[in-house]
Amino acid sequence: MGWSEKSRNLGRLAFFASDNWITILGIILTTGAGFTQVWSWFLELAQPHTVHPYVGIVLFMVLPMIFIVGLLLIPAGILLRRHKLQKEGKLPKESPKVDLSAPHIRKVLWFVAAATLVNIVLMGTATVRGVGYMDSSRFCGLTCHTPMVTEYRAFTDSPHSRVGCAQCHIGPGTESFMRAKLAGVRQVFGVVFNNYSRPIPSPVVSLRPARETCEECHWPQKFSGDKILVRTHYGEDAESTPSTTVLMLKIGGMTGAASTGIHGRHLDAKSRITYVAGDPQRQTIRQVTYRDDKGQMVDFVSADVKPAPGSENMEARQMDCVDCHNRPTHAFEMPDIAVDRLINDGRYSRELPFAKKQAVAILKADYPSQDAAAVQIPQAVAAYYQSAYPEVFSKKRDLVDAAGNALKDAYLRNVSPEMKLTWGTHPNHIGHQDGGGCFRCHDGSHTTKDGRSIKADCDTCHVILAQDERDPKILKDLGIK
Numbered sequence: 001m002g003w004s005e006k007s008r009n010l011g012r013l014a015f016f017a018s019d020n021w022i023t024i025l026g027i028i029l030t031t032g033a034g035f036t037q038v039w040s041w042f043l044e045l046a047q048p049h050t051v052h053p054y055v056g057i058v059l060f061m062v063l064p065m066i067f068i069v070g071l072l073l074i075p076a077g078i079l080l081r082r083h084k085l086q087k088e089g090k091l092p093k094e095s096p097k098v099d100l101s102a103p104h105i106r107k108v109l110w111f112v113a114a115a116t117l118v119n120i121v122l123m124g125t126a127t128v129r130g131v132g133y134m135d136s137s138r139f140c141g142l143t144c145h146t147p148m149v150t151e152y153r154a155f156t157d158s159p160h161s162r163v164g165c166a167q168c169h170i171g172p173g174t175e176s177f178m179r180a181k182l183a184g185v186r187q188v189f190g191v192v193f194n195n196y197s198r199p200i201p202s203p204v205v206s207l208r209p210a211r212e213t214c215e216e217c218h219w220p221q222k223f224s225g226d227k228i229l230v231r232t233h234y235g236e237d238a239e240s241t242p243s244t245t246v247l248m249l250k251i252g253g254m255t256g257a258a259s260t261g262i263h264g265r266h267l268d269a270k271s272r273i274t275y276v277a278g279d280p281q282r283q284t285i286r287q288v289t290y291r292d293d294k295g296q297m298v299d300f301v302s303a304d305v306k307p308a309p310g311s312e313n314m315e316a317r318q319m320d321c322v323d324c325h326n327r328p329t330h331a332f333e334m335p336d337i338a339v340d341r342l343i344n345d346g347r348y349s350r351e352l353p354f355a356k357k358q359a360v361a362i363l364k365a366d367y368p369s370q371d372a373a374a375v376q377i378p379q380a381v382a383a384y385y386q387s388a389y390p391e392v393f394s395k396k397r398d399l400v401d402a403a404g405n406a407l408k409d410a411y412l413r414n415v416s417p418e419m420k421l422t423w424g425t426h427p428n429h430i431g432h433q434d435g436g437g438c439f440r441c442h443d444g445s446h447t448t449k450d451g452r453s454i455k456a457d458c459d460t461c462h463v464i465l466a467q468d469e470r471d472p473k474i475l476k477d478l479g480i481k
């Protein structure tokens with residue numbers, strides 16, 4: 001039998017054997033899923049909108065899977081039927097005559113060819129769409145709901161809210177995409193079997209070097225100069241009296257050949273600083289190695305930091321952006337800072353007596369879950385003013401309600417009892433709020449053998465222009481107020 005005769009025979013056999021329910025089911029699934037997908041794309045073209053994460057899972061993941069399963073079932077049915085017939089000895093020696101020159105058979109063949117082409121286009125489009133969807137922030141943040149919803153809320157409330165999770169967590173390139181998706185599969189099993197860690201541990205050990213993520217958008221060596229930082233905090237007195245601090249931060253950068261200031265000293269091309277942490281969270285730092293201007297390596301060793309149990313053999317780490325900017329987007333606040341911001345933004349009015357003190361107390365209370373807090377926090381605010389200041393409560397009911405809502409939002413953005421994520425779980429390293437941050441190295445206790453230490457004077461990093469003043473004169477001088 002020649003090659004063409006053989007293939008013709010096979011073709012006939014396929015026609016004959018496709019008369020089975022598995023193949024027919026495959027055809028139905030493929031056609032159904034295909035049409036639904038195309039229909040959803042038309043809907044989206046007509047009216048672009050972001051889809052709900054669960055709808056997204058069905059559209060971008062389940063439908064393409066049904067489509068593929070359908071496609072696989074078609075030949076599987078044919079092969080199974082052939083196998084069965086063969087076993088029963090019913091397979092005709094000569095396949096039933098199918099005249100390939102007959103017009104209706106040719107039509108069928110054309111149809112199969114066209115359908116295959118359409119399938120390829122459909123699969124391609126679905127893959128591109130699915131990949132895009134799986135990289136979207138809503139997918140990462142909301143699909144599994146509980147685990148990352150707090151990160152998602154803090155992210156939407158940050159300067160990076162229009163930068164996708166994937167742009168920092170995955171970065172460009174196929175390899176990292178595949179690696180992230182494999183990790184994602186593991187996480188899905190974690191959620192299904194309910195055995196993921198709470199809270200999600202930080203730092204993220206597998207985070208790509210900042211050079212390949214942050215530096216796709218920022219080029220910090222190019223920032224130079226200083227930055228004025230104005231911070232207003234509120235007191236715990238009845239009026240929640242404001243006090244303002246004004247700092248000039250020496251951000252620095254590369255100016256000509258010299259590297260200056262905060263960015264320049266840590267980040268210039270000489271890759272100056274590596275360190276060994278004292279614990280897996282990198283909250284303490286045992287040893288810092290610095291390449292000084294003459295190219296000499298200088299070792300600063302801490303007299304105080306002893307390695308945490310199990311952390312004796314931590315590897316040295318090259319310092320990069322996230323060693324200071326560890327919270328560039330999902331930055332969790334402490335209760336007093338969260339309340340300062342609500343008051344600053346006018347969401348929690350200082351016209352309410354003891355606004356700051358009361359709000360912090362309510363935030364710090366224990367709540368069994370995010371859902372419970374969402375109900376109990378507004379109630380607690382209302383109950384306080386109703387009993388302690390009935391007149392304020394009746395005259396300024398709208399302010400009380402707004403305050404309750406704002407405080408609820410602040411809680412949901414920072415705390416998740418379900419995830420054991422609470423105040424201070426993930427500290428921010430950008431300053432020295434709780435003694436950590438920059439002071440993990442700049443504390444005067446990391447010294448060289450010959451007694452030099454990492455600079456720790458208050459004017460190393462900033463000039464304090466005003467500290468906790470009611471109405472700092474410097475702001476008027478600068479024309480800011």
Ligand code: HEC
Pocket residue numbers: 137138140141148151152155160163164165166167168169200201202203204205207322325326327328329330426
């Ligand atoms: C601007 C960059 C950036 C973006 C955008 C970003 N992250 Fe992160 N994320 C980080 C960094 C940096 C860390 C690690 C901090 C560390 O290693 O100390 C981190 C850590 C995490 C962690 C570990 C727990 C924690 O809070 O530290 C989770 C979970 C997480 N990110 C989820 C998300 C989700 C979900 C989104 C999108 C909604 C997102 N991230 C967007 C930079 C980013």
Ligand code: HEC
Pocket residue numbers: 159160163164167168210213214215216217218321322325328
């Ligand atoms: C896809 C681009 C992109 C990536 C990736 C990115 N950023 Fe940004 N970042 C931005 C944009 C845009 C802004 C300005 C937002 C604004 O001013 O509203 C910004 C702002 C910032 C700011 C200033 C925030 C403030 O409070 O004003 C810091 C700090 C920062 N980014 C650090 C980082 C770090 C660290 C990383 C890596 C972990 C990173 N960024 C990754 C685009 C990016």
Ligand code: HEC
Pocket residue numbers: 210214215218219220223227229249251262263266267319320321322323324325430
């Ligand atoms: C040694 C700590 C440190 C390192 C490392 C560091 N930064 Fe910064 N960066 C700071 C501090 C401190 C500020 C000012 C924070 C503030 O405004 O409160 C800052 C500010 C910024 C800003 C805002 C600038 C502005 O004018 O508002 C951007 C953007 C930024 N950093 C990006 C980066 C990127 C990208 C990297 C890594 C390549 C990086 N930083 C590495 C400490 C650091």
Ligand code: HEC
Pocket residue numbers: 250261262265266273274275285288289290319323324429430431437438439440441442453454455460461
């Ligand atoms: C891992 C350790 C480490 C951390 C964390 C760190 N630094 Fe540094 N920093 C160094 C070392 C080492 C030097 C160089 C030695 C020196 O200048 O004393 C340095 C130098 C500097 C200088 C230059 C001082 C000068 O006058 O030359 C500034 C400014 C600075 N750091 C600011 C910061 C700020 C702000 C932070 C926190 C956001 C920070 N550093 C976090 C290790 C660190």
Ligand code: HEC
Pocket residue numbers: 229231245247249430431432438439442455456457458459460461462464467
């Ligand atoms: C290694 C660098 C460094 C050193 C040394 C340092 N600071 Fe700071 N400090 C910072 C940075 C960075 C910020 C801004 C943090 C931020 O953006 O929230 C800051 C913020 C502050 C603030 C404002 C806090 C707020 O949010 O209201 C005060 C006050 C302050 N520093 C006081 C001091 C004093 C006093 C000293 C000396 C004992 C000192 N700092 C030493 C880096 C440093």
